[in-house]
Amino acid sequence: MFRSLTVILICLMTVPFSASGAELTRLGYGRLINNDLLGDLRDRERTGSFSSSRVWGREWDGNLPHAAGAIVELRFGLEVLAPDRLNNPRLGSRPWAGALSVGVHTHFERDSIEFAMGASIYATGPQTQLGELQQEFHQLIGAPAPSDRTLAGQIGNGFYPTVLIEAGRRFDFGATTSLRPFVEAQVGIEDLxxxxxxxxxxxxxxxxxxxxxxxxxxxxxxxxxxxxxGFSWVVGADIAHVSSSTYLPRDRGYVLTNQRKRLRMGVHWQSERLSAFYGLTWLGKEYSTQPDDQIVGSVRINYAF
Known part of the structure; x- marks a missing residue:
């Protein structure tokens, strides 16, 4: 399964995107690694994830285009969610889950409102082979690994088409400070x-x-x-209502919390060739029997050769 998604990803990356008769060129690439070992040094819940984006368009002048499809983003994602104890989960703790995703999104602006919208396909279950990957990696570094019993209870094989729409507006206060409120809706792997x-x-x-x-x-x-x-400091917060989650199935007795909260802060740094980001995010509880909230760390380092 992992190899199949990789082939699909490579094929999508090599498609010569075009819009309005003009071929799109690659404009940028970004990625982010998240892990709770980079935050509160524990290994559970939203324990690790990776996001990667490649963007094509005709040009970039510092502003979003007005037409949907003028900017095309190919996004790849990987996430592992784990119970509070990998080798012997507590009763009521979340099931282990692994997810791979690939999607296409577009970014544009209308009447000062910035839009990001797109669709992805998520794959879950043993077919992703993420359970075996985490087992082998943790054994390699001498960390507690998910037991066979833990993986036997993981979220099963499935494919979940997912649509995501975000709308935000940026308010600038001088040349180097901006505030951007946003709203977001998603239907698919989680409805929120x-x-x-x-x-x-x-x-x-x-x-x-x-x-x-x-x-x-x-x-x-x-x-x-x-x-x-130089440096940029970022602070953010959001609150969500989640009506359904593939990762926390109701038929297993999980009850979602009324609100899902996140608080985050981070710092960007850039020199002539080297750039880096480090951030921390507090994640509130997602289900009623979740033992505790958590803090995850995020990192990206880039060197321009």
Whole structure:
């Protein structure tokens, strides 16, 4: 299954996108790694994920185009969700789950409102082979690994088409400070509506295309302005109502919390050749029997050769 998704991803990456008769060129690439070992040093719940985005378009002048489809993003995702104890889960703790996703999104602006919308296909279950991957990696580094019993109870094989729409508006306060409230809706792997904001203080990240990470809500840089150096500080928060979650099935007795909350902060740094990001995100409880909330860390390091 993992090899099948990889083949699909490679094929999508090599498609010569075009719009209005003009061929699109690659404008940027971004990625973000999340892991709770980078945060509160524990290994459970939203334990690890990876997001990667490649973007094509005709040009980038620091502003979103007005036409949907003028910017095309190919997004790949991987996420592992785990019970509170990998080798001996507590009663009521979440089931182990692994998910791979690939999707196509577009970004545009209408009447000062920024839109991001697209569709993805998620694959879950043993077919992803993420359980075996986590077992082998944890054994390699000497960390507790998910037991065979834990993996036997994981979320089963399935495919979940998922549609995601976000709308936000940026308010600028001078050249280096911006506030961006947003709303978001998703139907598919999880059905939810969400509202929140992102505050950026600093020049790094301004007039760039940023993509929101699903797990933490951090926005990672995809089309970058390499002329700006220094630091930017980011702070954000959001709250969601989740009506359905593949990861927490009702038929297994899981009851979703009324609200799902996230608080995040981070720092971007960029020099002439090297750029980096580190962030922390507090994730509130997602289900009624969840033992505790958690803090995950996010990182990206990039060197321009």
């Amino acid at each position: 509506v969400r509202a929140g904001f992102d505050l950026t203080i600093g020049g790094v990240g301004q007039q760039e295309l940023l993509v929101r990470d699903t797990t933490t809500g951090h926005r990672y840089r995809v089309i970058k302005n390499d002329d700006v150096t």
